[in-house]
Amino acid sequence: MKIATFNINGIRARLPRLLEWLEETRPDIACLQEIKCQDESFPAAEIGAAGYRALWHGQKGFNGVAILARGEPPREVRRGLGGEPEDEHSRYLEADVAGLRVACIYLPNGNPQPGPKFDYKLRWFERLRRRMAEIAAEEVPAIVTGDFNVIPRDADVWSPAAMADDALMQPAARDAYARLMADGWTDALLTHNPRGGVWTFWDYQAGAWQRDHGFRIDHALLSPELADRLLACGVDKDTRGRDKASDHAPVWVELR
DSSP states (O other): OEEEEEEOSOTTTTHHHHHHHHHHHOOSEEEEEOOOSOGGGSOHHHHHHTTEEEEEEOOTTSOOEEEEEESSOOEEEEESOSSOTTOOOOOEEEEEETTEEEEEEEOOOOOSSSSHHHHHHHHHHHHHHHHHHHHHHTTOOEEEEEEOOOOOSGGGBSOTTTTTTSGGGOHHHHHHHHHHHHTTOEEHHHHHOTTOOOOSEEOSSTTHHHHTOEEOOEEEEEOHHHHTTEEEEEEOGGGGGSTTOOSBOOEEEEEO
């Protein structure tokens, strides 16, 4: 079984790239972030024609997440995280698919920091951790995947000095991510690439793609019940270099 995550950076604008990637790689489950469209504008017909059933949680112009599955449709478990009733951001979607619990997340960026946006990021992290603890208590094979907007280690960025002031690398954000690992979750890419040097994001600015100035912020976290089934993982890096591409590349895991 192959599960992938892809921050598509606007599903309407990148639909040709998305359909191209789905056709070429055929993941069994694909989690999308930053779909940036309202629910009624989601291209369900086009995705259905590609062989996928979809569940989505949209928002006009910003955020938005979706879970695609080949074969049986995803069965929704949760839409959004509790804890802040006034929070209307579409950043979390959880479903049961093919015997797995799949959570698709788009964690807040947090810039500029310090400030209210970074404070919101940390609160969202705590809400995510509470939900992940609930999932773990169910002892189901689970994956929490998406754009975490955290560079976990210096080895996960082309230049730690260049990103030192960014919210993605602040100690508080890194500590929040580390606490998820300490709770028993497994970072799939880190497991297979302990030395780092694997990027999932390259900015559109300053020739970052051409110079390979990237970093790793898209992660796939596996529960203990699923970590033992990990066979392989990787990044579909070539998609980033295509015409009108997202600034992220898909991350995938292959499971027994």
